[in-house]
Amino acid sequence: VDITSEKDMVKVVESCLGSKMMGKWMEMSVGIALGAVRSIVVTDDTGRKEVDIKRYIRCERIPGGRIEECEVIHGVVLNKDVTHAKMRRRIENPKIVLLDCNLEYKKGESQTSMEVMKEADYTRGPR
Numbered sequence: 001v002d003i004t005s006e007k008d009m010v011k012v013v014e015s016c017l018g019s020k021m022m023g024k025w026m027e028m029s030v031g032i033a034l035g036a037v038r039s040i041v042v043t044d045d046t047g048r049k050e051v052d053i054k055r056y057i058r059c060e061r062i063p064g065g066r067i068e069e070c071e072v073i074h075g076v077v078l079n080k081d082v083t084h085a086k087m088r089r090r091i092e093n094p095k096i097v098l099l100d101c102n103l104e105y106k107k108g109e110s111q112t113s114m115e116v117m118k119e120a121d122y123t124r125g126p127r
Helices: 006-015 026-039 121-125
Strands: none
Touching: 006 026
C-alpha cells in the first residue's frame, strides 16, 4: 500500500470500517480516522515512521451531539461541568497551569514543645 496515495489509504480504511451501520457515515468516518492517524505520525532519526494510536489517540463520546458533529481535535481538551448558574460557559484564550500535586491548602500543625523540670512547672503549663 502506498501511504502517500490518498485513494489507496481510503480503500484500506473503508475495508477496516466496512459494516452496514457505517455505510451512511463511511466518508466522514474515513476522514476522521485518517486525520487522527496522520496527526500522530512520528518520524525517528532513521526515517522510520511510527504510529502509536493507543498512546496518542483517545476517542471520547460527549452526550447530546450528533454524528455529523464528530471531528478530530488537535491538542488537549478540558471538560468542566458548570457548578453554578453564573459560571461562565466559554473562556477565550484561557491561561492554564498543569500541576502534578494537590491544589489544597493543608494547615500545618502547631508544634509547641514544653520541658518540665519540676511539678510546679507542669501546673503552670498551657491548658
